[in-house]
Structures are given as structure tokens and as C-alpha cells.
Amino acid sequence: MSTRRNFLKAALITAVGMAANNASPVSAKSSILPKGLIYTKDDPGPWAALADAHIPAVTINGGKITVQTNHVMTEKHYIVRHRLVTESGEVLEGKTFYPTDKKAISVFDLPARHQVIYATSFCNLHDFWLTKFKV
Numbered sequence: 001m002s003t004r005r006n007f008l009k010a011a012l013i014t015a016v017g018m019a020a021n022n023a024s025p026v027s028a029k030s031s032i033l034p035k036g037l038i039y040t041k042d043d044p045g046p047w048a049a050l051a052d053a054h055i056p057a058v059t060i061n062g063g064k065i066t067v068q069t070n071h072v073m074t075e076k077h078y079i080v081r082h083r084l085v086t087e088s089g090e091v092l093e094g095k096t097f098y099p100t101d102k103k104a105i106s107v108f109d110l111p112a113r114h115q116v117i118y119a120t121s122f123c124n125l126h127d128f129w130l131t132k133f134k135v
């Protein structure tokens with residue numbers, strides 16, 4: 001599990017770094033990444049039919065960021081984790097879920113010094129997804 005976690009972390013940092021350097025949406029640059037690492041609304045890979053259930057939705061209200069993945073939460077299929085990550089790859093916040101959680105919703109404080117942030121969502125069966133947003 002640790003090896004998989006490190007691999008996904010390195011992939012995200014690579015994607016975020018490329019997006020920051022080029023000031024382009026990650027989805028526009030995902031073609032230069034190995035296929036099957038990170039999925040977005042614009043690049044859902046093999047999971048296009050399941051994209052709506054995996055893309056992290058972000059709302060900002062009253063100094064808080066809410067990340068929600070509208071996904072089932074069962075023992076065999078669930079969202080494992082949400083994270084907020086800066087363009088330079090710094091993990092700001094995160095929440096780990098369990099199959100017993102009813103919903104994949106996380107609420108974080110609005111970071112003061114970042115304008116662009118990535119929300120990530122990891123499904124145990126359908127991989128790693130992200131949404132880029134402006135604060």
C-alpha cells in the first residue's frame with residue numbers, strides 16, 4: 001500500500017508541477033502523462049461513464065472549502081481519501097474515509113496564501129481523480 005501511495009503522490013506532484021509551470025489546466029496537459037494515472041472531468045480515461053461519481057466537487061463558503069465525491073460508500077467500493085494540494089505539490093489538508101462512512105464529504109479551512117488548489121479524490125476501484133479550482 002505504501003508503494004502505491006508513494007507512486008500516486010509522485011504522479012500528482014508531477015502533474016501539478018507541469019500545470020504550474022505551464023499555467024494550463026491539468027486536463028489539457030494530461031496527454032503528456034502516462035495514461036491511467038490521474039483522471040479529470042476532461043480526461044476520464046476508461047471511466048468516462050463513471051466520471052460524475054468520481055470527480056471531486058468543490059464549494060467555497062464562509063471561509064471553508066467543502067469537497068464532495070458523489071460516490072457509493074460500501075465495503076467493496078468506496079472513496080478512500082480527499083486531499084487539497086497546491087500547484088507546487090504541497091498537501092494542505094486531507095481526510096481519509098472508511099467504507100462505513102455514509103458520504104465522502106470533507107470540509108477544510110480556506111487557505112490564505114494560495115489562489116489555485118487541486119482537490120483530489122481516490123476511489124478504491126476507479127483510481128485517482130482531481131479538480132483544479134481557484135480560491
Ligand SMILES: [Fe+2]
Nearest residue numbers: 123124125126
Ligand atoms: Fe468508484
